[in-house]
Amino acid sequence: MKRSQSVFLIGPMGAGKSTIGRLLSAELKLEFFDSDKVIEERCGANIPWIFDMEGESGFREREEQAIDELTQMGSIVLATGGGVVMREANRRHLSARGTVVYLCTSVEQQLARTAKDKNRPLLQAENPERILRDLFSVRDPLYREIADIIIETDQRNPRWVVQELKRLIKG
Ligand SMILES: Nc1ncnc2c1ncn2[C@@H]1O[C@H](COP(=O)(O)OP(=O)(O)O)[C@@H](O)[C@H]1O
Numbered sequence: 001m002k003r004s005q006s007v008f009l010i011g012p013m014g015a016g017k018s019t020i021g022r023l024l025s026a027e028l029k030l031e032f033f034d035s036d037k038v039i040e041e042r043c044g045a046n047i048p049w050i051f052d053m054e055g056e057s058g059f060r061e062r063e064e065q066a067i068d069e070l071t072q073m074g075s076i077v078l079a080t081g082g083g084v085v086m087r088e089a090n091r092r093h094l095s096a097r098g099t100v101v102y103l104c105t106s107v108e109q110q111l112a113r114t115a116k117d118k119n120r121p122l123l124q125a126e127n128p129e130r131i132l133r134d135l136f137s138v139r140d141p142l143y144r145e146i147a148d149i150i151i152e153t154d155q156r157n158p159r160w161v162v163q164e165l166k167r168l169i170k171g
């Protein structure tokens with residue numbers, strides 16, 4: 001474990017970052033933040049609206065600012081958004097300021113878990129599976145580059161993942 005107690009969850013849409021992050025924070029007795037929620041609260045608008053009005057680049061600017069601040073807080077659990085690794089500054093801050101956990105999930109599971117949710121603008125397209133596969137090929141090496149812990153979540157329920165993570169982090 002690094003000097004900071006913070007744990008940063010990374011991985012694709014539907015990996016379970018937001019769900020597992022909240023449960024893990026309760027187990028570790030650390031404060032929980034979800035960078036997407038922080039961005040929405042600060043902006044006073046939801047992510048689809050931000051993408052509509054400011055484009056993906058506007059969202060990425062807001063995300064970089066939020067990640068820089070949140071990773072400096074110390075002793076938190078942070079669920080990031082799936083695209084956080086696309087910016088070098090984010091990768092640098094995450095890997096220097098806490099333990100980075102990659103929640104690894106197949107595209108089939110990502111698809112099943114995100115199918116009914118309209119809040120992910122990148123997936124509101126004709127072929128979300130194609131998009132998830134393309135994103136995976138670009139992002140998977142970047143997740144791996146900064147991960148301290150890699151954990152498979154496909155056939156595991158969130159509570160099992162949390163217990164396993166607790167063991168690995170403390171270990
Ligand atoms: N390990 C898991 N097994 C089954 N369903 C899961 C698991 N993790 C998350 N989910 C479900 O998948 C959906 C997306 O999870 P979420 O935490 O929002 O993912 P992320 O923040 O990584 O995009 C939610 O409905 C959640 O309940």
Ligand SMILES: O=C(O)C1=C[C@@H](OP(=O)(O)O)[C@@H](O)[C@H](O)C1
Pocket residue numbers: 011012013014017018036047080081082083084119120121122
């Ligand atoms: O993969 C991405 O680029 C995104 C993932 C989303 O977060 P989740 O990974 O929590 O769904 C959210 O940040 C935004 O819709 C963009």
Ligand SMILES: [Mg+2]
Pocket residue numbers: 017018019034036079080081
């Ligand atoms: Mg999330």
